[in-house]
Amino acid sequence: MNWNQFIKDLFKLVEPYLETRGDLLHTQVAHKYSLLLLEEEGGDKRIVEPAVILHDVGWSRLKPEKIKVAYGVRAAGETAKRLNRVHELEGAKIARALLNEKKYDPALTDRIALIIERHDSGKETDSLEEKVVKDSDRLWRFSKVGYYQEMERQSTDSEERFRFLSKHLGTWFFTETARKVADEELKKRFQESGNAKHKT
Ligand SMILES: [Fe+2]
Ligand SMILES: [Fe+2]
Numbered sequence: 001m002n003w004n005q006f007i008k009d010l011f012k013l014v015e016p017y018l019e020t021r022g023d024l025l026h027t028q029v030a031h032k033y034s035l036l037l038l039e040e041e042g043g044d045k046r047i048v049e050p051a052v053i054l055h056d057v058g059w060s061r062l063k064p065e066k067i068k069v070a071y072g073v074r075a076a077g078e079t080a081k082r083l084n085r086v087h088e089l090e091g092a093k094i095a096r097a098l099l100n101e102k103k104y105d106p107a108l109t110d111r112i113a114l115i116i117e118r119h120d121s122g123k124e125t126d127s128l129e130e131k132v133v134k135d136s137d138r139l140w141r142f143s144k145v146g147y148y149q150e151m152e153r154q155s156t157d158s159e160e161r162f163r164f165l166s167k168h169l170g171t172w173f174f175t176e177t178a179r180k181v182a183d184e185e186l187k188k189r190f191q192e193s194g195n196a197k198h199k200t
Helices: 003-018 024-041 045-054 057-061 064-070 077-101 106-117 128-142 144-153 158-172 176-199
Strands: none
Touching: 003 024, 003 045, 003 057, 003 077, 024 045, 024 128, 024 144, 024 176, 045 077, 045 106, 045 128, 057 077, 064 077, 077 106, 106 128, 128 144, 128 158, 128 176, 144 158, 144 176, 158 176
């Protein structure tokens, strides 16, 4: 199998599923982070890369107005939790179907589907691969493009966003590399907001 071609094909395949919530950019950035984490922390790319690319396809099963309830800084309560579970479970189903369609190794497909099934709600991780996927997903929020996109999406200001991320920095990540990257990125976001204030 030509791996690079497979990854390209997979991105094409998920694109329509990521339109609902506008998650293509999120997925591309998370995928880039996963390559860095694979390099620094190890893990099986045959599990990590497809899992990252496919992890949010489940949002395509929810209506846009429900997505707003399910997701975000202010998301709380049973409804939000339930809808978030829907995106995980439906995502795992779609991922299985797409990987089967590509005749992907069934044992690897199982591992990938399990990671997707609890990528947000799962408090524990079974494997290095799962850690790397979850960390890549969350690093997006600290990246320049992710930080500002999430701010807009959730109608928060920079201060609120910064506080939210600082609060979770110490507990969200499973790998040392991800924690370090998040810390560095957050420092940059802080400087940017300081500069912005001086300009106005
Ligand atoms: Fe997700
Ligand atoms: Fe995600």
